[in-house]
Amino acid sequence: MSEAPHGAPIKTPGQLIAAVIAGFAVPIVIIILLAYYVDNTTRTGAGTDELSTQQVAARIAPVAQVNVRDANAPRVYKTGEQVFQAVCAACHASGAAGAPKFGNSGDWAPRIAQGFDTLWKTALSGKGAMPPRGGTSPDDYSDYEIGLAVAYMANHAGANFQDPPKPAPGAANAANAASGAAAAAAASGAAGADANAAQAQAAAAAIAAIPQASSAPAAGGDTQSADASQAGKALYQQVCQACHAAGVLGAPKFGNKADWAPRLKEPMDTVYNYALHGKGQMPPKGGSTAPDADVKAAVDYMVSAAK
Template identity: 85%
Template sequence: MSEAPHGNPIKTPGQLIAAVVAGFAVPIVIIILLAYYVDNTTRTGAGTDELAPDEVAHRIAPIAQVSVHDANAPRVYKTGEQVFQAVCSACHASGTAGAPKFGNSGDWAPRIAQGFDTLWHTALAGKGAMPPRGGTSPDDYSDYEIGLAVAYMANRGGANFQDPPKPAASAAQSASGAAAASAPAAAGAETNAQTTAAMAAIASIPQAASAPAGGAAGQSADASQAGKALYQQVCQACHAAGILGAPKFGNKNDWAPRLKDPMDTVYNYALHGKGQMPPKGGSTASDADVKAAVDYMVSSVK
């Protein structure tokens, strides 16, 4: 029984030299490639961008940033779509927490039936799981911008609401501000005293005036009498003297720019607040009594 002969793969001097060279060259090439890869992926310090001025500034920049705005610059309002994307879409895009889903006419139909003013008020005051103003503050988005978002969503759900009227700069406030700047110090002090008194009166209204307002409405079914009573108990704190930019009672010039808007808009301002005036003047009177008070003040300039 014979064994198979064992063959040597290297049979010539040239094959031997090639094998020796390959045995040294291949590992060296592999080591060089690995070193180059590691050097390019992990190196820091000299020879990299880590110490470039922009990179250093980015690393040491504070987390909080201060944004300075010109208080006298005209305000640029967001569109309804922009407010929706920034605030409302968190729930309304998918119908989370019972929110009517954006673009779903079935979800929006019962809301649309309530009317725009009711939807606007609900967005401002909050309802169910939705916080007031969608969790924002008046400094973030004005009542007008919230109204634009409400109209935008409702119209995509089948409504045909008009956008709320855009707030106009108060000519009366501008004039009073210019007068205050040029008035004597004594007059300025008197104005400040009146303003302080008005703010104190507004702050005390919910405790002192809410009950009498309801009582006056109960004593008389006459809307004009209820409106007069609410004016005397609540509204005159500012409207009697035209404090805080409020149109002065009986002053046609103050009321003229307000009455250019439809009465529903004027009612809406009284119900939901405008500028420094809180909703319902800070009282808990009924909507009907608040509208009656507006009618009473408007009748004084006709």
């Protein structure tokens, strides 16, 4: 049996040339079409904002930036709402980890019953799963700003708290400087003499920054103010916290029962006398010119927080 002869598909020179061209042209066309398809989704042109000033500036912006601030400029405090949004909302917005939920009267009622000062102190020192100051530092938010956030949250749950007294210009910066100097000395493991020297410098700076004019005696001399509690609290914020907030130079730290226990073993008249006439590194009246009655009220305010 004989097989039929096989015929070649390309029989003429023209067919050969066409086949060679097709062998090169078809893959090239396919590659061009694929490249166009892939690039078409990211291609920019007229009608897009990819080349706008804002978009270009965003693309070439440096990764890190330096903000230069005047250390002597008056501090601009955040509002209670701003502090809440930046710090407290992480837990209080949803009630995470047992935190009283923002706006929930049932969660906040037992806290509100304790009073603003207790809530403020708890926010500063921490409680349960909540770290002190919500995990921030005094350089981030001052005691005053933390107090504003506490009042903001409590008032949205049925309380009627007044905002804490605003620190006098320079007092908050001095307190933060004293706290920072003491913390830096402890962190660096400096010797006792060096740490004491650093604390002494911080305390001196804090006392020197106390505004004398705002604490000038009233016309009535030592006349008790209409609201002694508020007067004592205000004087603490303006003067005493410069050292007592951080426990600078062995000053009994605000709210620390262990620090205040040996002082409270003495009669209150003796404690008043220390505050009025000075003791150790503490100058008379903490370096202010406040009335005696207001100084005693400030002592009462600090003592009540340590009981």
